[in-house]
Amino acid sequence: MTVLDHIPSEAQLRRAAYRRRQTVYSVLVAASSTAALGTLLVVAVTGAPGWERVRRSFLDPEIAWDALPAVLAGLWLNVRLLVCCAAGALLLGLVIAVLRTLRGPIFFPVRALAAGYTYTFRGLPLIIVLYLLTLGVPGLRLQGMPPVLVLGGLALVLTYGGYLAEVFRAGIESVHPSQLAAARSLGLTYRQTMRHVVLPQAVRRVAPPLLNDVVALQKDVGLVSLAGPIDAVRAAQIATAQTFNYTPYVVAGVLFVLLAIPLIAVTDWVTLRSARRQSGGS
Amino acid sequence: MALLRCRGLRKEYAGAVVLDRLDLTVAEHQVVALIGASGSGKSTLLRCVNLLDDLDDGTVELDGEDISDPRVDADRVRRRIGMVFQAYNLFPHLSVLENITLAPRRVHRRARAEAEAQARELLDRVGLGDRADAYPDRLSGGQQQRVAIVRALANSPRLMLLDEVTSALDPELVGEVLAMIRDLKADGMTMVLATHEMGFAREVADEVCFLDAGRVVESGPPEQVLGEPTQPRTRQFLRRIIEAGRL
Incomplete structure (x- = not known):
């Protein structure tokens, strides 16, 4: 392609000028419609009869400032819990998904367990898992019982691991059988094929839905507060x-x-x- | 001595017989071309030889060893057989160099530097030395297929199975892949290739086998099978190929 010595034709110049005018016009329309909608919203909310009362009880700057340190300290717990639980759930999900792909009669119990796990924990509400683990398990009064925070984190990992396992499994199954044939034809074992050919492609493909589940986990992390923390x-x-x-x-x-x-x-x-x-x- | 000997192969898919008492013998350094219509069993035969599909009957011997015995370690067998597919099947997440060195490093446990040196040498020989670090989606179809052949060669196979390796290529890219197969023949590589390129089969093959309904209907030197076929079904197939302008 010649870029340097190209002189645009008359028709191209007219097209470019028309497109520039259209761009300016589009920006103007977008700006005015946004301004109109914004004004309407502000007027509707602040003009509401109960606005003053709502503003005082929900948007008091002084109370916000006073509450900030405590809320921030709590948020720090959310962040730490999120990092640990996300890592744990991703690892658990990956392991379960790989276990479900194993073939051969020896692995039947492993496959059955993994399948049972994903069915159970995707069906079970998180709150119930939390109560069972944080209230039920300590009731056993076993020696060396981990603190409630760890048990609550475990509930999150178990619940989200079930979802993430299915996402990973979808990714594994999306890798075309011809890729497996190519890897096996080179003499790679099933495990090597999984490790070097299937999983890298599968994980890349499902990275967006995985991260989406991590965003959801971030909100559910707060539910451990039901158990005390x-x-x-x-x-x-x-x-x-x-x-x-x-x-x-x-x-x-x-x-x-x-x-x-x-x-x-x-x-x-x-x-x-x-x-x-x-x-x-x- | 026969490098590959298939006896009475039978394979069914969902009730349909794809291979039917098929016999095939390939001597060392011999190039055998499999021709026949789609669905005649060419690809299935290659997949069964490479143990990618299970047989329903018959035996496959490689170097005198019965590799269709279920007690045989299939992974060890496949290391001795190189396979190239119609759709290239390169690993899209790995660079050209990584595609080629995967098996030498993971299967044969070679050191990375050694495997890469060997891969670069092979790439240089086929004129792809400058594409070593490219990813497959940056290569033309012909380049991808040549990388796939190099990937199979990196295992130093005893036998190469080529499954319609030019069928997915644009016509102007077929030549570069065929040239590479020609060079392999000159090096004495034993090959079984399923192909629709009759002209190439005639030129490169020592023996041509015409498959129909899972059986070898006719086999022999290319001049005979492609020039003076004795079986009516072979004649009918070749007539259709000629009508389609492929010969």
Whole structure:
């Protein structure tokens, strides 16, 4: 292609000028419609008869500032728990998914266990798993019982591991049989084929839905507070009970969204990259 | 001495007989071309020889060893047989170099540097030395297929199975792949190739086998099978090929 010495034709110049005008026009339309909708929303909310009361009980800046340290301390627990639980659930999901692909009669009990696990924990509500583990298990009064926080984390790992296992399995099954044939024809064993050919492609393909589940996990991490530990939502609840004002909840909500933004951005980026790769780009 | 001997092979898929008492013998350094319509059993035969599919009857011997015995370690057998597929089947997540060195490193436990040196040498020989670090989706079909052949060769196989390796290629890219197979023949590689390229089969094969309904209907030197076929079904097949302008 000649780029340097190309002189655009009359027709191309007219097309370019038309497209420029269209762009300016589109920007103007977008700006004015956004402004109109925004104004309408502000007027509707602030003009509502109960607005003053809602503003005082949900958006009090002074109470927000006072509640912030406690909520932040709680959020730190959420973050730590999220990192541990996400790592644990991803690992568990991957192991379960691989176990479900094993063939041969020796592995029947392993396959059956893995299948039973995914059926059970995808069907069981997280809250029930949490109560069973954090209230039921310590009731056994066994020696060396881990703290409630660990048991609560375990409930999250078990529940999300079930979902993630199915995502991994979908990825494994999406790798075309011809890839397995090629690997086996080279003399690779089943395990080597899995490790070097199938899993790398499967994980890359399902990275977006996996990360999406991690974003969901981030919100459910707070449920361990039902068993006692003070996370961001629980800290907000305590602050609310002390002030008779709901602002701390709003503070916690805003912090959760801020925490999710980087994770969601990474998810979008990974999705975009894998979409581009599948369409033949670099 | 026969390198590969197939006796009475039978294979069924969902009630249909794909291979029917098929016999085939390939001597060392011999090139055998399998011709026949789609569904005549060419690909299935190659997959059964490479133990990718289980047989329903018959035996396959490689170097005098019965490899269709279920007690035989299939992975060890496949290391001695190179296979190239119609759709290349390169690993898309690995670079050209990694595709080629995967088996030498993981199966034959060679050191990385040694495997890579061997791979680069093979790539240089087929004129792809500058594409070693490219990913498969950056290569043309002809280049991908040549990499797939190099990948199979990196295992130093006794026998190469080529399954319609030019059928997925644009016409102008067929030549470069055929040239590579020609070079392999010159090096004395034993090959069984399923093909629709009659002209190439005539040129490169020592023996041509015409398959129909899972059986070898006619076999012999290419001039005879392609020039003066004795079986009516062979004649009918070749007539259709000529009508389609493929001969």
